[in-house]
Amino acid sequence: MAVVTPEVVKQVAMLARLRLEGKALTQLAAQLDEILQYVQQLQAVDTQRVEPTSHVLPLTNVLRKDEPTPSLSQDAVVALAPAAQPPFVKVPKVIEV
């Protein structure tokens, strides 16, 4: 049974701010479903005695001192944005005031 339906693709696309419509939805649904089915094989592995792992590196407690390092210049940062009104980055209005 398909896990990824066109509705799921639509929802995920919305969350990821991707514009996907019509044929693309069904096409991607089929492809994504195939990928998931493939990965699904891992479900067959017995993990009863395996601790859940979020990281595979044998590292913990990587910390830094509370000491300043140089920041980027205001000009450089503002220049990165698609739209700006220095010293601010300009975006479409997000809230009614």
Next chain:
Amino acid sequence: MNYESVIGLEVHLQLSTKTKLFCGCLTKFGAPPNSQTCPVCLGLPGVLPVLNEQAFAWGIKVALALNCQIANVMKFDRKQYFYPDLPKNFQISQYDQPLSQHGHLDITVGEQAKRIGITRVHMEEDAGKLLHDTGGASSFVDFNRTGVPLLEIVSEPDIRSSDEAYHYLTELKAILQYLDVSTCNMEEGSLRCDTNVSLRSPGVAAFGAKVEVKNLNSFRAVKLALEYETKRQAAQLDRGDRIVQETRLWNAKKAITGPMRSKEEAADYRYFPEPDLVPFVIEPSVIERVRAGLPELPAQRRVRFQQRHQLSAYDAQGIAQDRALADLFEQALETYPKPKPVANWIMGDLSAYLNAHAVTLADVKLRPEWLGHLLQLIEEGTLSGKMAKDVLQQVLERGVDPVELVNQGSLRQVVDADALERIAEDVVQAFPKSVEDYGKGKTNALMYLVGQAMKRSQGKANPEQMTEMLKRKLVSRP
């Protein structure tokens, strides 16, 4: 109908570390917009966040002060959503393995003691700041705040009234101030609060649909918003309408809540472990070390003030609530070891002055010994209670020792020459021995008489003027 309100509070606390949570950018408030950012906090490709050890230690400190269980292992997760103040399109936060859980905080409302559960205290990074231009088509972003360390302190839905909410917040703020990990300044946003509230009929165990209220920039706003929201929901339920789960904004000007018109869709944060930050193991020895370093907290200090200094519950509460006032109280006792009058002056004239001028103790230059000196001057009769009020005012305004004010004669002066004359005459009559000594050439005797006259004038006389006047009197004596 009478409903019971079920309230939960979510507090965000900015830690006053020098640098951000995962990078070395400064966290200075009020810096020029977009001047404190770097590839890490802006989420540019290929960067690696590294946890600030000071923020980590302070997180443990706060969690312990709130009686939380510290995790053996904590990790960070990505909370994903799109908003223009979030340059990475995800916030590094903590989801299923937070720093700490299962804490509590005790409050007293009236005579009633109550324990409010704390669900969790976790670490996360702050977002940038959005400025909205009224009427215009744009919003503006300053990313300086992006990545500043935050603690999120979530209460259980144990709070039943706006009053309890207010007490919870004031007690929480007092504790946080004692811990000295944040400026706790609501105007500057270093302490922020959201609340959620639902109503239920008495005897019903299940919670109603909850409404989240944001944009609360003072504890008073929290109280008013909760009062408003409780009435609004009750009226709606009475009409037979259902409450829909939603987020509303507090409008302080109109004193109402309104629906938040945001373009965001329903939340679906798709948390997953932050791959760039490895887990953190918190050894019991580390926890014990932080615990041992915890300062005395407001609740303990209140008890000590009542037991050791016999303060009333009211005075103990009022003074211990503010760490600076409590320190002042104890240090003033070193100069003037009578707790009750010291407490009275702190709770009375000093607090009134601070409130009237909307300043804190840190803003006025009052040394603890000066408060002690003021009370000594009252006790020895140099100052009347009424005059001492004026003197305190001048001490606070000018940052000088009251003893100096009295000695300089720079208090409000008695200009009435007749009154001075009478005082001088009285002193001459009262201390014939000194008058005699002066006649024999002992100049110290004059100093003594001036001192007595100053005392009788309650410090109002100008000492030079008094000296001249006494000299004249003594010389003209047979």
